[in-house]
Amino acid sequence: xxxxxxxxxxxxxxxxxxxxxxxxxxxxxxxxxxxxxxxxxxxxxxxxxxxxxxxxxxxxxxxxxxxxxxxxxxxxxxxxxxxxxxxxxxxxxxxxxxxxxxxxxxxxxxxxxxxxxxxxxxxxxxxxxxxxxxxxxxxxxxxxxxxxxxxxxxxxxxxxxxxxxxxxxxxxxxxxxxxxxxxxxxxxxxxxxxxxxxxxxxxxxxxxxxxxxxxxxxxxxxxxxxxxxxxxxxxxxxxxxxxxxxxxxxxxxxxxxxxxxxxxxxxxxxxxxxxxxxxxxxxxxxxxxxxxxx
Amino acid sequence: xxxxxxxxxxxxxxxxxxxxxxxxxxxxxxxxxxxxxxxxxxxxxxxxxxxxxxxxxxxxxxxxxxxxxxxxxxxxxxxxxxxxxxxxxxxxxxxxxxxxxxxxxxxxxxxxxxxxxxxxxxxxxxxxxxxxxxxxxxxxxxxxxxxxxxxxxxxxxxxxxxxxxxxxxxxxxxxxxxxxxxxxxxxxxxxxxxxxxxxxxxxxxxxxxxxxxxxxxxxxxxxxxxxxxxxxxxxxxxxxxxxxxxxxxxxxxxxxxxxxxxxxxxxxxxxxxxxxxxxxx
Numbered sequence: 001x002x003x004x005x006x007x008x009x010x011x012x013x014x015x016x017x018x019x020x021x022x023x024x025x026x027x028x029x030x031x032x033x034x035x036x037x038x039x040x041x042x043x044x045x046x047x048x049x050x051x052x053x054x055x056x057x058x059x060x061x062x063x064x065x066x067x068x069x070x071x072x073x074x075x076x077x078x079x080x081x082x083x084x085x086x087x088x089x090x091x092x093x094x095x096x097x098x099x100x101x102x103x104x105x106x107x108x109x110x111x112x113x114x115x116x117x118x119x120x121x122x123x124x125x126x127x128x129x130x131x132x133x134x135x136x137x138x139x140x141x142x143x144x145x146x147x148x149x150x151x152x153x154x155x156x157x158x159x160x161x162x163x164x165x166x167x168x169x170x171x172x173x174x175x176x177x178x179x180x181x182x183x184x185x186x187x188x189x190x191x192x193x194x195x196x197x198x199x200x201x202x203x204x205x206x207x208x209x210x211x212x213x214x215x216x217x218x219x220x221x222x223x224x225x226x227x228x229x230x231x232x233x234x235x236x237x238x239x240x241x242x243x244x245x246x247x248x249x250x251x252x253x254x255x256x257x258x259x260x261x262x263x264x265x266x267x268x269x270x271x272x273x274x275x276x277x278x279x280x281x282x283x284x285x286x287x288x289x290x291x292x293x294x
Numbered sequence: 295x296x297x298x299x300x301x302x303x304x305x306x307x308x309x310x311x312x313x314x315x316x317x318x319x320x321x322x323x324x325x326x327x328x329x330x331x332x333x334x335x336x337x338x339x340x341x342x343x344x345x346x347x348x349x350x351x352x353x354x355x356x357x358x359x360x361x362x363x364x365x366x367x368x369x370x371x372x373x374x375x376x377x378x379x380x381x382x383x384x385x386x387x388x389x390x391x392x393x394x395x396x397x398x399x400x401x402x403x404x405x406x407x408x409x410x411x412x413x414x415x416x417x418x419x420x421x422x423x424x425x426x427x428x429x430x431x432x433x434x435x436x437x438x439x440x441x442x443x444x445x446x447x448x449x450x451x452x453x454x455x456x457x458x459x460x461x462x463x464x465x466x467x468x469x470x471x472x473x474x475x476x477x478x479x480x481x482x483x484x485x486x487x488x489x490x491x492x493x494x495x496x497x498x499x500x501x502x503x504x505x506x507x508x509x510x511x512x513x514x515x516x517x518x519x520x521x522x523x524x525x526x527x528x529x530x531x532x533x534x535x536x537x538x539x540x541x542x543x544x545x546x547x548x549x550x551x552x553x554x555x556x557x558x559x560x561x562x563x564x565x566x567x568x569x570x571x572x573x574x575x
Binding site for chain 1: 334335336438439440465466467468469470471495497498535536537539540541543544547548551553562565566569570572573575
């Protein structure tokens, strides 16, 4: 076995339109491995197939042809469904659709209870999961009184309580405000870096994808680009063609380089952008002073 | 033309979950303005926009639209709702008719307009939001996500409101879909001289379009000013759970390192124009 937790091989997924009888191909030969411990972002415009791809990672959907393996288990093997779902936990877009109980800690306990785990162990798991997402103080609250970001953190805790090997998140911040989005991204990064959790984040927010170790861009059911964020985001024109955009910092440097500068194009955030601009501005001023003194 | 005078609103007044959603809000919006509204979840912005077409009545204070006090018994809320079009979050979930055309006609027919005029309006509105005529006979459920969203907006537009309020019209859309909707909203604002109130979590979107930005916090007006002024107060925005566009952060960092540039830069284009001479002079 390699260190691939999920291995996707020549994945094709089609469905039949009930009205027209036409066959629609959503995924068109995807090959992708998810490595143990990595933070992978999957980008793509609406309808690109990225959510369909995510749903193959825990056998919500199974391939029309090709294979998907989770920890070496073929997801098309219906007898193994339980094992697959236990290993790959999913968090979806709408937090309100994911709450099942009337008290936060009961909601988090729902999955491990279904796994038939004994009481003491459930108690431990629930407490630890709530601790990791920073929601311990709310454990006796009613979910509907929480903010969107808090609800999503409870949803993540619910998945963590199953002790999965991979956390797959399908646009978990799409319905949240900026502070809610920041809460989720901080939680995800903490999980990945401190707890070693493998994370697959489906998103169309570029500022989220830049925080990943690796980015895959899905377009028209195929993988159009893949690499580190520093490799992907400077390709401004190509991303635009694929209906995506770039962080503003990257775009500013891209425009300056178009004008003839030679800044390192792999700039993804405000801190680095300001740093390289500042270096150049200071250098430029020193040169000017040098000329003035001569 | 929109005026709020000392408006307060308390949810579940007298109950154990009593919560003040709006606290003594006063403001004025002129006809034809494009207003961006930002504020974290629970800041009172949704309560406020629902007041503007009479869905929620203030506990205290007055809401005045075009000189009509909405709490005045003589003012018909039905008329107010035609004048103030409200596009809710995820409006595509409210599509229900057999065809896109019928769905867009629903509002105008409800206003008592004859079929032919309702259809004319629907076609005009569909064109305004960029839905091609060939889509009008389709079921709304066969449209893509972005198209459904635009069909829902057309349904409100077909009532020919003077004020259009949109709550998070780009939520869940990808960058291309987002750009398309925002461009259409800007076109409507210009061509139809609509007053537009756009509620958004995206500082970049609001920065790009709004004449003025209303910042809500804890049920009160925190700021109400031009984008450059609002985004010049980045630290305060962050304190109240908001943020500034990334480009504003870049320029703020340069300024605090001693580079002489103005504050409140909020578009990449402006940043480029300011930096270019500094780098080449």
